[in-house]
Amino acid sequence: MTDTIKFAVKKLDFYYGDFKALDQISMDIAEKQATALIGPSGCGKSTFLRCLNRMNDLIPGIRVDGEILLDGENTHDPGIDVVQLRRRVGMVFQKPNPFPKTIFENVAYGLRVNGLKNKAMLRESVEKSLVDAALFDEVKDRLNQSALGLSGGQQQRLCIARALAVKPEVLLMDEPASALDPIATQKIEDLIHQLKKHYTIVIVTHNMQQAARVSDVTGFFYMGRLIETGDTETLFTRPKLKQTEDYITGRFG
Amino acid sequence: MERQNFHKELEQLKLTIYKMAALARQSFENACKAYLARDDDLAQTIIDGDRDINRIELEIDRQSLRLLALEQPMARDLRMIVGIMRISNDLERIADQSVNIAERTIFLCQHSPLERVPAMEALIDISKKMFTMAVTSFRDMDAEAAKEIPAMDDQADEYNMQVLKSLIEVMAASSPGFEKRVLKMRRSIQTIIISRCLERIADMSTNIAEHVVFIAEGVNLKHIQKL
Numbered sequence: 001m002t003d004t005i006k007f008a009v010k011k012l013d014f015y016y017g018d019f020k021a022l023d024q025i026s027m028d029i030a031e032k033q034a035t036a037l038i039g040p041s042g043c044g045k046s047t048f049l050r051c052l053n054r055m056n057d058l059i060p061g062i063r064v065d066g067e068i069l070l071d072g073e074n075t076h077d078p079g080i081d082v083v084q085l086r087r088r089v090g091m092v093f094q095k096p097n098p099f100p101k102t103i104f105e106n107v108a109y110g111l112r113v114n115g116l117k118n119k120a121m122l123r124e125s126v127e128k129s130l131v132d133a134a135l136f137d138e139v140k141d142r143l144n145q146s147a148l149g150l151s152g153g154q155q156q157r158l159c160i161a162r163a164l165a166v167k168p169e170v171l172l173m174d175e176p177a178s179a180l181d182p183i184a185t186q187k188i189e190d191l192i193h194q195l196k197k198h199y200t201i202v203i204v205t206h207n208m209q210q211a212a213r214v215s216d217v218t219g220f221f222y223m224g225r226l227i228e229t230g231d232t233e234t235l236f237t238r239p240k241l242k243q244t245e246d247y248i249t250g251r252f253g
Numbered sequence: 254m255e256r257q258n259f260h261k262e263l264e265q266l267k268l269t270i271y272k273m274a275a276l277a278r279q280s281f282e283n284a285c286k287a288y289l290a291r292d293d294d295l296a297q298t299i300i301d302g303d304r305d306i307n308r309i310e311l312e313i314d315r316q317s318l319r320l321l322a323l324e325q326p327m328a329r330d331l332r333m334i335v336g337i338m339r340i341s342n343d344l345e346r347i348a349d350q351s352v353n354i355a356e357r358t359i360f361l362c363q364h365s366p367l368e369r370v371p372a373m374e375a376l377i378d379i380s381k382k383m384f385t386m387a388v389t390s391f392r393d394m395d396a397e398a399a400k401e402i403p404a405m406d407d408q409a410d411e412y413n414m415q416v417l418k419s420l421i422e423v424m425a426a427s428s429p430g431f432e433k434r435v436l437k438m439r440r441s442i443q444t445i446i447i448s449r450c451l452e453r454i455a456d457m458s459t460n461i462a463e464h465v466v467f468i469a470e471g472v473n474l475k476h477i478q479k480l
Contacts, residue, residue: 208327209325212327236327236328236331237327237328237331237332237471238328238332238470238471239328244328245328245329248327249256249326249327249328249330250255250256250259250260251255251256251260252255
């Protein structure tokens with residue numbers, strides 16, 4: 001495979017206190033591809049996702065062993081600037097969480113925090129992010145209205161625009177469409193197809209059909225272990241392992 | 254997470270295609286028997302029974318489309334449903350070829366028999382064997398048994414050519430009287446058509462075997478030597 005590796009995860013163990021939530025996970029995540037993580041609730045897929053930009057650091061009592069290399073650099077090295085890491089590795093959550101501000105200010109927020117003050121540049125970046133998130137046409141006449149007035153699907157795309165504004169390299173998506181209706185879900189899925197041309201995407205989803213539709217590579221997690229990983233088409237049509245087969249065909253008991 | 258209702262419906266779909274396979278097999282075996290025994294009553298039952306097989310084909314289409322649309326099956330289940338749709342298509346065509354054999358047999362029964370063509374009996378044996386093995390390998394999901402079937406297809410083609418050659422010789426041999434010569438040609442051509450039907454059934458048995466390997470292993474053997 002000639003794909004460039006964005007994340008190289010090596011023998012990752014993760015503990016919540018005494019509970020081992022991830023057990024010896026090794027996985028390469030290719031640049032500018034969509035990687036889907038699937039598995040039953042509690043299998044560790046969201047924990048794994050949150051390890052990639054150290055969101056789990058906010059939880060007391062956690063411990064991480066093993067390595068997560070982003071472009072070859074260990075993200076858990078003591079010298080790493082976590083804020084800078086999260087700028088490079090953005091995140092979109094299950095429930096849209098816009099700030100109680102205007103649409104414009106939601107997207108401009110990260111840019112302002114990073115010190116951008118020039119109004120023209122701010123406006124240009126905000127518009128570009130909204131275009132990239134496939135939201136601009138729907139909101140261009142009401143950028144100064146509250147983001148809370150948007151529909152759920154629009155709010156989620158606004159959160160994607162907000163994540164894109166700071167020019168991340170990787171976008172982590174934790175169940176980004178599970179709270180949305182089918183049309184809004186479709187828009188998010190179409191958007192993922194567009195975004196992966198420029199960004200590395202890692203998406204956690206309970207919806208296997210969604211994983212099959214949007215991703216290039218899929219990893220199946222079960223009880224804290226990465227059971228099987230492979231190109232999505234192969235994994236969903238002829239998985240190598242019986243455990244994967246049993247999960248995706250609904251024979252898990 | 255267990256999809257009990259879906260798997261119950263998938264089992265029902267399998268039962269439906271087993272039934273179709275049993276009827277197609279019965280139809281084909283009776284067609285061979287009617288041809289060899291010159292039994293036009295038996296031949297007529299095959300023509301009459303074809304409607305049942307067509308009806309089951311429609312039922313399989315309906316059940317399969319329903320499961321694909323509503324259940325979005327994955328992996329082996331997806332391959333099973335796609336494979337069943339393909340196999341039902343081959344079974345229906347095998348049943349049609351059996352009807353074709355029966356119709357020629359009814360014609361042949363009205364006239365005195367042609368001289369015996371040994372390759373014809375060999376072709377009947379091998380095509381019956383191939384079809385039985387194909388159906389059994391599907392029922393048992395036995396990819397290894399299915400993989401043995403395509404190699405037999407060359408032999409079936411060879412027997413078909415031998416039948417053709419023998420009957421060309423029969424037609425070319427001079428016999429007294431214009432009407433007798435015409436009748437001999439007509440009987441020979443009808444027999445050549447039967448031989449062609451048998452050869453097609455061997456081909457379709459090979460298709461079924463390929464579908465079984467696809468379902469069991471996810472490997473597509475179709476046209477593999479040509480790609």
